[in-house]
Amino acid sequence: MTRIIDGKQQANRLREVIGQETLGLQERHGIRPGLAVVMVGNDPASQVYVRNKARQAGEAGIASFEHRLEANVSQQALLALIATLNADPAVHGILVQLPLPASLSEAAVIQAIAPDKDVDGFHPINIGNLATGARAMVPCTPLGCLMLLRQQLGELAGKRALVLGRSNIVGKPMANLLLRDSCTVTVAHSRTHGLAEECRRADILVAAVGRPGLVTGDWIKPGATIIDVGINRIEEQGRSRLAGDVDFTSASQVAGAITPVPGGVGPMTIACLLLNTLQATCHQHRLPFAEDIPQRALPTHRKPTRSVTS
Numbered sequence: 001m002t003r004i005i006d007g008k009q010q011a012n013r014l015r016e017v018i019g020q021e022t023l024g025l026q027e028r029h030g031i032r033p034g035l036a037v038v039m040v041g042n043d044p045a046s047q048v049y050v051r052n053k054a055r056q057a058g059e060a061g062i063a064s065f066e067h068r069l070e071a072n073v074s075q076q077a078l079l080a081l082i083a084t085l086n087a088d089p090a091v092h093g094i095l096v097q098l099p100l101p102a103s104l105s106e107a108a109v110i111q112a113i114a115p116d117k118d119v120d121g122f123h124p125i126n127i128g129n130l131a132t133g134a135r136a137m138v139p140c141t142p143l144g145c146l147m148l149l150r151q152q153l154g155e156l157a158g159k160r161a162l163v164l165g166r167s168n169i170v171g172k173p174m175a176n177l178l179l180r181d182s183c184t185v186t187v188a189h190s191r192t193h194g195l196a197e198e199c200r201r202a203d204i205l206v207a208a209v210g211r212p213g214l215v216t217g218d219w220i221k222p223g224a225t226i227i228d229v230g231i232n233r234i235e236e237q238g239r240s241r242l243a244g245d246v247d248f249t250s251a252s253q254v255a256g257a258i259t260p261v262p263g264g265v266g267p268m269t270i271a272c273l274l275l276n277t278l279q280a281t282c283h284q285h286r287l288p289f290a291e292d293i294p295q296r297a298l299p300t301h302r303k304p305t306r307s308v309t310s
């Protein structure tokens with residue numbers, strides 16, 4: 001039986017536990033975590049996402065501060081805003097919505113964010129710490145994927161994992177996280193030869209390519225766990241809907257467990273953003289952070305020793 005991994009429900013649980021923790025911070029220390037979201041231009045898809053983040057932050061006891069800048073804002077003005085947010089004690093986390101207009105340097109903007117407040121985990125310091133196995137702020141989307149995998153499979157050690165996509169925001173940090181959990185990791189991309197065969201070897205397949213329905217059932221090892229990161233807006237029969245990078249209909253015939261789109265990785269990304277904001281708040285106030293929040297919220301389904309193929 002294929003299990004549908006309900007990311008929306010898992011994210012609700014995670015946000016509930018985050019809410020209990022923020023309440024504790026407020027009551028014991030009078031501290032309210034704060035998240036600043038900077039949006040440049042007015043891309044409608046980003047607006048929906050930013051609105052969802054603000055609402056869910058509020059429900060979890062996190063203050064959110066939205067900064068909307070015109071698409072033609074200068075690099076200098078954007079960097080000045082980041083400097084202000086870096087210095088603001090009410091702001092514990094800073095997220096600059098990507099992609100930025102082409103006139104702005106994403107690298108320069110990301111590097112301007114104080115690493116302690118970099119709740120996206122995109123700053124080179126955080127990337128380096130993740131890659132070397134040190135404590136780091138971990139990018140939200142791969143972190144959410146890892147939580148779903150751990151919850152689904154328990155122990156990940158020794159499993160063959162294939163990460164499809166090598167972007168800085170999903171593919172590369174995902175590969176690092178799986179390696180940290182002792183998976184045997186392959187990273188595939190647009191220049192990979194024999195992509196279907198690579199995929200068929202994988203016990204765990206994480207697809208983050210931005211190509212709707214690229215991964216079909218015949219690319220999947222029977223019983224494998226499939227995490228579909230893709231969020232693609234497609235037109236079908238004159239209507240617009242969201243589709244993942246995995247063809248859900250054929251893949252769900254073969255997979256052991258699979259995330260849907262919508263309702264899979266997307267909601268976990270936002271929950272992980274709130275978790276990173278809580279972690280950043282504790283760190284900045286030199287307070288202990290409850291590392292076990294994900295395990296408390298999402299206890300594992302299976303005994304750690306059982307393999308996907310057994």
Ligand SMILES: NC(=O)C1=CN([C@@H]2O[C@H](COP(=O)(O)OP(=O)(O)OC[C@H]3O[C@@H](n4cnc5c(N)ncnc54)[C@H](OP(=O)(O)O)[C@@H]3O)[C@@H](O)[C@H]2O)C=CC1
Nearest residue numbers: 141165166167170189190208209210229230231265266269
């Ligand atoms: N659920 C969520 O929270 C999030 C979802 N997303 C979604 O995830 C998807 C990926 O996002 P992102 O990582 O930013 O995308 P990028 O466009 O930055 O990277 C795409 C990657 O996929 C590879 N690729 C593209 N086409 C193919 C192909 N035909 N075969 C094999 N590999 C291919 C590219 O290879 P190469 O490097 O060789 O060009 C690249 O490494 C998108 O749909 C995006 O909307 C993104 C962020 C968060």
Ligand SMILES: Nc1nc(=O)c2c([nH]1)NC[C@@H]1CN(c3ccc(C(=O)N[C@@H](CCC(=O)O)C(=O)O)cc3)C=[N+]21
Nearest residue numbers: 095096097098099120140231262263264266267269270
């Ligand atoms: N600095 C930065 N950090 C990001 O993390 C970041 C970003 N920029 N730019 C854009 C991408 C995309 N992204 C999504 C997060 C949640 C959903 C999400 O909640 N999706 C819902 C549905 C949403 C809908 O219905 O439109 C779901 O999949 O169920 C989608 C996409 C984060 N990103």
